[in-house]
Amino acid sequence: MNRNLYTQRRTFDREVINMTNVLTNPDGFFSELSARDTNLKIPFAIVLVAAIIAAISAAMMVSAMTSLLPEEAVPFAAIGAAAGAIGGLIMQFILWLLYAGVFYVISIFFGGEGSFKRCLEFTGYGFIPTIIGAVIGLAVMMTVLPTIEFSLEDPQLFQQTLMQNPLMQASSIIGILLTLWSANIWIFGIKHARNISTKNALITVGVPVGLYLLYSISMMYKMGI
């Protein structure tokens, strides 16, 4: 009885340590995880948490935009908020699949051997920094949205207003930094998921993420940040 309890605690402690390693030592984390069977539960939970927080942010944004609608349109505003939440929720899972798919396809050119499921599992762990970014984004949104007045006639103007807020700008910059952190996790995840060299994994992850970051920075510049 006591021996079983000790064994269970050791296993739990090891998994906790491993979860910490995904942020600080992803190479070791994925190396250890490669020895185990593919398990999508934890990556799914990670993406789900990020998705829920993103959904709340999206719902808040839509709710703020529809707050100026006339009284008769209130039901539509609720529908809009719900649609925003669902969109935010789904978007994270789409991104998960998209990243994993892109990494899987690119790694084929470097002789990648692992399954897509494994690739999907390891890519999911890379969404942990996204959770941090989503929490920061939600806090900023809760702070900034009540202070902004905008007109429904010009949603682009609203977006500009939002992005000119220093808190929103800081949130965007931190988001880029966290994406770099995610990319670092994905490099080692893809390395072990697809059994390719660190250099090839760097290219596999670096090219699409680099393009995405360039696009994000150009959009921020366009918004006048």
Next chain:
Amino acid sequence: MKKTLILLSIVLIASILPIHADTDTEIAPTIVVDYTVDPATLMPGDTGTVTIILTNGATDEVVHVTETRSGGNITEKEAFDMNAYVASASLASDKNGEITVLSDGYTSVGLIGPSDSARFVYEIRADEDAPDGTHFLRFELIGGSNMEDFRYRIPVKIDRTELKLVASGIPSTVVRGVSEIALDVVNLRSSNMSGVVVIPDGSDVVFGAAEFYVGDVPPKGRITLTINIDTTGSTAGRKDLTFKARYMNGDTVHESDLEASIEVIDRSTLILTGIKTEHTSPWHTITGDVNNIGATDLSGVVVSIDAADGITPRQPYPQYFIGELEADDFGSFELNVELDSDIDSIPITIEYRDANQAYIVQHESIDIEGSGAVRIGQSSKGMSAGIIVLIVLAGLLVIGAIVYSWKKRKEEGDDMEEKEGMV
């Protein structure tokens, strides 16, 4: 003034020719006297003219008087010459000498044939001290041949009443800008006043024109004159105004004066009210009303934001066109501006054309504090130090995590190599 007198200098009017005369008959020409006085009413010191026209009323040169004798024979008894012979025609001053006839009399005028006229013009002058009333000049005609002498009195009126200027619409106080004032030009005389010109004058004020032509003012009549007075550049305080009316009675020029004053208040014609500044877009939106508290209508009113450091006018309304703004009316405006965080007032320019069509620029300032402005944010230039520190910390955390992970990977790689070497 024109009068006609039918002077019967005939004992018997021979209207049907020939005339059958049973008794002694004497026939002379009929003279019609007509006269005009210009101007109809003189003022003391005025010169004028008296024109006397004599017309011979006869239709034929000779009138035959016949006589019917027994047996029905008609024989001419006498023939009368109907030409009027005028030896002299003169006009004399009135008995007190208050109206002087300046012209000499006419002598050796000659014959005035049937239906012909003779005109005699005399220049007269009223004495400076001549009293008001009707004065009679004496016209004397010396005839010849069968023409009888006669005298006639020509009445000439003297009235010293001057043209009157009445301040019918001069406000006691005006705000800076163009105001409208009204003067009544009143003619209390019984004769027409011609060529009336009003000349305004005043220090530290500008009138719409140097002179205003009124023209003729009929007897007992009134003409209202509207004058624009511009106090845009005036200092506050009392301004004395004088108005001089120059007019003519006949050929003599006269003047009447009017003195008035206005108080210029130290306030602009246009004032801003209901100012509201909101942060409704990336920029601030300023809304409010421009009120015309002046006395005249304004046109081409444009409200705009002056660009300055930290103040950038933005679309869609860097300036707002209001157009016409009637007196005691207002126009709403909306402006868009980008403001830096340290800006607490916005310079506003109001341009318009006043009632004289003069282009006026008025500068105002809108205080951001207390205007209802919702100032959330600052531009990227105004990112606070706290936020910058937060970004730097986040960057260091991420870079640290990445560097640490790569360092860890190298150490584990070395350990693996050592283990593989031992094996």
